[in-house]
Amino acid sequence: MAEAFNFELVSPERLLVSEDVESVLVPGTEGDMTILKNHAPLITTLKPGLLDIVFAGGREARYFVKGGFAEANPSGLTVLAETAINRDDLDAAKMDQAIKDAEEDVADAEDPLKRDKVQIHLDYLRQVKITLGL
Template sequence: MAEAFNFELVSPERLLVSEDVESVLVPGAEGDMTVLANHAPLITTLKPGLLDVVYAGGREARYFVKGGFAEANPTGLTVLAETAINRDDLDAEKLNQAIQDAEEDVNDAEDPIKKDKLQLRLDYLRQVKTTLGL
């Protein structure tokens, strides 16, 4: 059994995780990395991707993260994510409907600024679907 360390996952909306974990796979901007206990100090930006967590005791969870920072040190890991969604909280049917609605909104938008904002939302939803394999 690997040594446990403190892990916190924070989004603008809430604190998603604050527990002891054995490892966390972080989608860093320079490449994915696995953080274990006693990791050397490190700060990295996040790329959109999956954050895989193995909790103390073996339970696993997967989160989609987009944007933000990760800070590792010998005592723990903190991830401040622009967006963080638990994989288990996503429903493929609802996500597909949201994509369809967003596509319609983009097609119907006449104001270029509004259309750009709607396109960003559509791109984000498609990225979530692709990354999570839904």
């Protein structure tokens, strides 16, 4: 059993997690990395992917993160994510409906700038669905 350390996951909307954890798998742009207690100082940007958390005591959680950065040091880890969605908060039916709605928005958009914006959102939704295996 790994030693516990402080971990915080923050999105623009709120603090999502602030607990002691045993490990966190971080999807860094230079590659995925597992952070444990007493990690050497490190700052990395995040790529879209899964943040796997093992809490002290063995409970696990999985978040889809997109954008932002992670800062590790010997006393803990902080992840500031542009987007962070708890895997347990999503289901396939809701995701399929959101993708269908976004596809309709793209098809209906007459303004090229608006079309680009809704296309980016559609691409994001598809990435979440693929990454989470929904």
